Amino acid sequence: MSAALGSAALALPAELDLAVIGGGVMGLATAYNLALLAPALKIAVIERSYLVSGASGRNGGGLRMQWGDRGNVALMIESIGLCKRLAQELGINLWFRQGGYLFLARSAAAEARLHRNAELHREVGAPTRLLTPADALTIAPHLCAEHLRLASFNPEDGVVFPWPFVWGYAAKAVERGVLLRTHTEVQGVSPAGDGYRLDLSSGEQIRAARVLNATGAWSGHLNRHLGIDLPNHPHRHEIFSSEPLRPFLDPLVVDLDSGLYFSQSTRGELVTGISLPELVGYRDDTLKQHSTLRFLTTIAATLTALMPITAGLKVLRQWAGPYDVSPDGDAIVGPSPGHPNFWQICGFTGHGFMMAPAAARLVARWLARGEGHPMLTRWDPSRFLSGAAARREDMIIG
Amino acid sequence: MTARAFLCRCEDVTLGEIDRAIDRGLTTIEEIKRYTGLGTGPCQGKECTGALARLLVDRGLARADALQPFTARPPAEPITLGLLAAARAPFFAARPEEDPDPKDTP
Structure with missing residues (x-):
């Protein structure tokens, strides 16, 4: 039997370096990229339902460079560039056209x-x-x-078929040692030392040095456990x-x-x-x-x-399916206000799927090497603390 | 039955492909649908879901009394856009038509 693409029965260790919550394209692609860069890290992706059950399995599969803002155009040039060789890299037909x-x-x-x-x-x-x-x-x-x-x-x-896109990232993440736990809900998050304790619906408690909230439109539920107030909805x-x-x-x-x-x-x-x-x-x-x-x-x-x-x-x-709408149209990515080890990769406002190949790689580089990028600066979750950020993108469709 | 037998004739999903999904630990109807495309064609699962359910039960991967088909999506049967459009004022005619009261929205 090949390694499972998610299982409720998979054993999780008591201590993780990174717990990714949410088995959509953002969580899986970040886990995969991080496992490539830092193979020694113990990484698990925890999904409440099955993979592709959320917005990653419900979007239209479009990828475009035609945005109205310079940063988004550049990001999508990179993302589409990655897609051109992604089928080979992931070993799956993405129906990319x-x-x-x-x-x-x-x-x-x-x-x-x-x-x-x-x-x-x-x-x-x-x-x-x-x-x-x-x-x-x-x-x-x-x-x-x-x-x-x-x-x-x-x-x-162009367009892709979203389902194999997500399965491809999942399979390669698992191949690189990422633990993929499905049908398991994170029901509680509480600070524990510098990291967090996660209470799972299975009754288990695990500890993670860092947590990445990759639950998109569902992310508010998790954030509320820690009193993190972010405006995406x-x-x-x-x-x-x-x-x-x-x-x-x-x-x-x-x-x-x-x-x-x-x-x-x-x-x-x-x-x-x-x-x-x-x-x-x-x-x-x-x-x-x-x-x-x-x-x-x-x-x-x-x-x-x-x-x-x-x-x-x-x-x-x-x-x-839900868009995860951010008030200024920009994603919400990086350490949360007041919680430097609880990260977000949310708020992509209906266009996360097309940005995932590039965005997940940026976040993985940041997590692994502390490498910055202008988009990461712009996506800072703390930008809302200083009042409403200005919307610069008017090419949000649907 | 050979691995090349079709379980889903709309999307050409073979028994061999179902076996591969099961081999990857995907043993629910929703997961197998999304891994193989089974049930996403013109019959929307009316023909293949039963066969898949039977296979899962026979292999001890699911209990017959607990199995659910995947979420049924409207429309109940294929219907043309022309018919649906006729239920609405013409797009290029004077808009804005009245939107329904939220209470009437299903």
Whole structure:
């Protein structure tokens, strides 16, 4: 039998160097990268349910360099660069396909954002180009060009199938000696010396010199055990996937004005989501993952208008998952305020999956060697102590 | 049955692939679905879940009275986007349509 990709029965030692809580892409990729850099460390990943049960198994699988902020563009150039050789490194088919991202602008405001982005991307070195509506149709011929003013295209952007991506990191982490404990909830966290004591749902108590909270939208529960008050919060988003079709759509298309995005996965399905208008007086921050008819009818109306041939396309299934929303749109990564050995890798605001390859490597280098990076400075969880941080990113989609 | 027998005909998941998942310690229906893609095709598990459940019980990996199928996702059967869109005002027509009262949202 090969080493298990998570087990409730796996024995954990009483003392760990690092306990990673959360078996999503962030926790697993960080554990894997850290095990590469510091093989002597005793590392365990503890997951409440099964791997990919959270947002890492529920996202649309898009990876793009087309951001509105310099740091995010550079980070995603690095992340996509890593993805190009990740299938070989992880030994698994990630269904990675670089069909580009095609952004559509149907308003003056959206058009201005695309112009600004193109300029910025040129400076940072992302190969984004602006397209006329006619040129956009050569890349996605089935689009309706009505009201279309401008488009932008980056051929390096792409999509993956999120599930094998997570399994790949898990398998390699285990191969490097990371302990992978699933179906086990961390029910209590308390300071113990310089580290922490974790109370597990199995009744075990273990001690960890350092803890990494990689539970994303669920992270507030853990933080509250220690009185750590961070402003990230869950926000429910929905996606559906269609019946599989033969390949007909190369890029992932984003309609900036409606927040609609859709791509064809390598499996042939159309995978698509949209920004749903908030309901007045109703804020869903409960971590419920139910599906709604409101989502399905809203997205059907938008998608069939923008790409009329989809009217005959059948919806196979819809599901929901939480964005882990940070008020300034930037992630929350590093030591927690007042708790230097309790780290966060959270707050990626719905775009953590695409950032994980680069972000997890940065955090692993920081943990192993104390190596800094401008994004780590920017992601400092303590930045909120000095008042509200400014939002610099307006390319958060969905 | 050979390792090449299909358990999930929509996604071409073979018995051999199920064996590999079990070999990696994945013995719940939810985990095997996410490791192999079983049940994610047009039938949404209606055809293959029973066969997988039977296999897990036969091998002593699950108790028949405790087994649950994976989460059922809407729609109950495949339905076209055209039909769903018709339940809504046209996108390019005068928006903003009234959003439903939160109490009416499922």
